[in-house]
Amino acid sequence: MSEPILKVEGLQAKYGDFLAVESATLDVPAGKIVSVIGANGAGKSTLMETIAGIHKPSAGKVTFKGEDITGMPAEKLVLRGLSLVPQGSRCFVRMSVEDNLIMGSYPKHARARVKESLDFVYQLFPVLKEKRHQPTSSLSGGQRQMVAIGRALMAWPDLILFDEISLGLAPAIIKDIYARIREINAGGTTVVLVEQDTNRAIRTAEYTHVMLKGRVVLSGRSKELGEEEIKKAYFGL
Amino acid sequence: MTVVIQMLINGILLGSVYALLGVGMSMIFGIVRLTNLAHGEFIIIGAYGSTLLSLALGVDPILTLVITVPVMFIAGVLIQTVLINRVMLQGSEPALLVTFGLSIILKDALLLLFTADARHANVPYSTATIRLPAGLHIAVLDLVVFAISLATILILTLFLRYTYMGRAIRATSDDTAAASLMGVSVRRTYGIAMGIAMATAAVAGLGVGMRWTFYPSSGGDYLLIAFGVVVIGGMGSIPGTLVAGLIFGLAQVIGGANYGMLISYLLLILMLAVRPQGLFSK
Numbered sequence: 001m002s003e004p005i006l007k008v009e010g011l012q013a014k015y016g017d018f019l020a021v022e023s024a025t026l027d028v029p030a031g032k033i034v035s036v037i038g039a040n041g042a043g044k045s046t047l048m049e050t051i052a053g054i055h056k057p058s059a060g061k062v063t064f065k066g067e068d069i070t071g072m073p074a075e076k077l078v079l080r081g082l083s084l085v086p087q088g089s090r091c092f093v094r095m096s097v098e099d100n101l102i103m104g105s106y107p108k109h110a111r112a113r114v115k116e117s118l119d120f121v122y123q124l125f126p127v128l129k130e131k132r133h134q135p136t137s138s139l140s141g142g143q144r145q146m147v148a149i150g151r152a153l154m155a156w157p158d159l160i161l162f163d164e165i166s167l168g169l170a171p172a173i174i175k176d177i178y179a180r181i182r183e184i185n186a187g188g189t190t191v192v193l194v195e196q197d198t199n200r201a202i203r204t205a206e207y208t209h210v211m212l213k214g215r216v217v218l219s220g221r222s223k224e225l226g227e228e229e230i231k232k233a234y235f236g237l
Numbered sequence: 238m239t240v241v242i243q244m245l246i247n248g249i250l251l252g253s254v255y256a257l258l259g260v261g262m263s264m265i266f267g268i269v270r271l272t273n274l275a276h277g278e279f280i281i282i283g284a285y286g287s288t289l290l291s292l293a294l295g296v297d298p299i300l301t302l303v304i305t306v307p308v309m310f311i312a313g314v315l316i317q318t319v320l321i322n323r324v325m326l327q328g329s330e331p332a333l334l335v336t337f338g339l340s341i342i343l344k345d346a347l348l349l350l351f352t353a354d355a356r357h358a359n360v361p362y363s364t365a366t367i368r369l370p371a372g373l374h375i376a377v378l379d380l381v382v383f384a385i386s387l388a389t390i391l392i393l394t395l396f397l398r399y400t401y402m403g404r405a406i407r408a409t410s411d412d413t414a415a416a417s418l419m420g421v422s423v424r425r426t427y428g429i430a431m432g433i434a435m436a437t438a439a440v441a442g443l444g445v446g447m448r449w450t451f452y453p454s455s456g457g458d459y460l461l462i463a464f465g466v467v468v469i470g471g472m473g474s475i476p477g478t479l480v481a482g483l484i485f486g487l488a489q490v491i492g493g494a495n496y497g498m499l500i501s502y503l504l505l506i507l508m509l510a511v512r513p514q515g516l517f518s519k
Contacts (some may be wrong), residue, residue, distance in 0.1 A: 054414050078420040090415040092408045103408050106401055107420040155420065 005030040005159055006051070006082075007188050011060035013043075013050040020046035021061070021213035028159070028207075033181070033191040035201035035222070038211030039234060044194045045087055047211070048163045052084035053077045064229040065158065079107050081158035085165060089148040098132040099112055100147050104154025111154065114159055121150035142173035149180065159190040178204055198234065212236045239372050244490050252486020254448060255384035256479045258459050259466030260390055261434030262312045266412040267473020268327060271321070274336040277460030278343035279435050283309060283442020284451050286353060288358040298358040298443055299385065305439040313435030319429040325427075340456065347453035358446035382444045386517040389440045394475055404428045406430055410473060428457070465505045471515025480516060 006028035013021040021043040038044050040190040047057040051062055051093065053074035062070045064082055074084070074188045092100050095140045101121055105114045122129035128151055136147055147166060152160055162181065166174040176202065195201035202222045210218040210233040218225065218233035231237070262276045272277075286305040291298040316339070319470035324331040365377040408416040409426045417423055444450055445459065466485055470477030488504055489497035508515065 018446060054417065074414075074417040075420050075422045078418065084418055086415065086418065088413055092411040092415065094411055095404070095407055099404055101406050103416075103419045111401065151419070227285065
């Protein structure tokens with residue numbers, strides 16, 4: 001395994017008294033695609049939000065590119081090269097497609113490259129160029145996901161976390177978006193995929209982590225993990 | 238017919254000032270999700286600032302904006318970051334109470350500093366009038382205040398639409414968590430939004446001082462007008478604020494001194510009953 005870009009050790013996250021992530025430990029090797037799978041309520045999204053600085057952890061440690069980033073707020077993590085594409089796309093619905101994308105280059109280091117970044121995103125998702133002046137509220141679910149992905153790419157991150165990117169989308173759109181994610185990874189960006197579509201995640205990712213009830217219960221190379229082994233970890237059998 | 242057109246002209250000129258009174262409050266509601274009960278006092282501080290500075294420096298009150306706008310911008314940033322951001326962690330009600338307390342403190346401080354005497358910003362063209370065909374006329378003073386109001390709203394609109402900070406403010410108003418994922422510090426953005434709201438209050442204060450007499454206790458009257466404009470236009474919508482300001486202004490002119498306020502607030506009640514989100518809010 002190459003040097004991890006992200007190390008999560010014993011991370012715990014709560015909502016009030018509810019322990020959403022009990023203790024999560026995982027490594028993400030640089031330049032790879034890694035998937036985090038698990039049933040509904042396993043704590044995957046909370047884990048991503050906690051790593052990305054939207055949610056404060058109650059215990060544990062997160063290291064990104066060798067730096068301790070535990071509890072660091074999202075706005076500082078973007079500057080360090082860590083971006084999250086949140087569940088449900090979370091586009092700025094009252095803003096146009098292009099304004100949403102330009103918001104992605106808000107960090108100072110990205111502003112000088114805004115034109116280049118827009119060209120890159122429009123090349124990746126040509127439909128967004130056609131609709132660049134429309135408000136995102138007029139887009140389909142798949143197109144909104146494209147805006148959310150494009151917006152994250154505008155900051156030129158080293159690591160992107162995708163939270164349930166395929167949720168509610170048609171299979172053809174999912175296939176297209178996954179092809180784009182592979183392209184993004186081929187460009188050198190490390191990718192973490194959180195998925196409920198286990199088969200697709202395992203097929204795409206080189207490494208897989210399985211979560212159950214707030215814990216990472218199985219980790220390994222996707223090809224080396226047996227189907228039975230994953231099923232047992234997934235359902236806690 | 239002439240009377241109707243004259244009323245229309247007067248209503249539009251008055252309405253632009255009303256829009257200016259409401260625009261800062263609308264912004265704070267849309268972005269910080271806070272009803273700023275001290276906005277009326279902010280406006281009156283702007284009125285005192287312009288009136289007294291123009292007297293002291295012997296310049297046209299409009300030129301005092303060079304001082305009052307940046308000073309009130311900084312004051313707004315400080316009030317938000319030092320005071321309101323802290324209590325907002327406890328929810329929106331404590332923050333609302335803080336603005337209420339702030340309004341009382343500012344009103345009493347103004348009374349202590351400047352007494353209860355009526356004030357007015359004097360300009361050499363205060364009685365000048367432009368005569369139009371068919372017996373119509375426009376007061377130069379009203380026209381100047383109209384131009385200042387429109388220019389302020391236009392600058393604010395362009396700022397929000399085309400600058401990084403403006404986009405960050407709009408993004409924060411849409412979704413704070415998603416904005417922070419873009420690298421936006423939400424607390425800093427709230428500070429800048431309050432700074433801008435207070436800067437617009439400085440300009441609104443100039444308009445108030447030029448058009449009317451004011452006292453330390455006048456803030457409440459202007460807060461009510463601002464509130465009406467914000468509710469009719471749709472909280473957080475700048476075009477809505479402009480249109481609502483014009484509607485309010487026309488209602489005032491049509492109702493005259495006796496029924497102007499009555500008609501305006503009947504409109505407000507009607508709007509709350511029929512379309513509580515306002516004209517331009519979704």
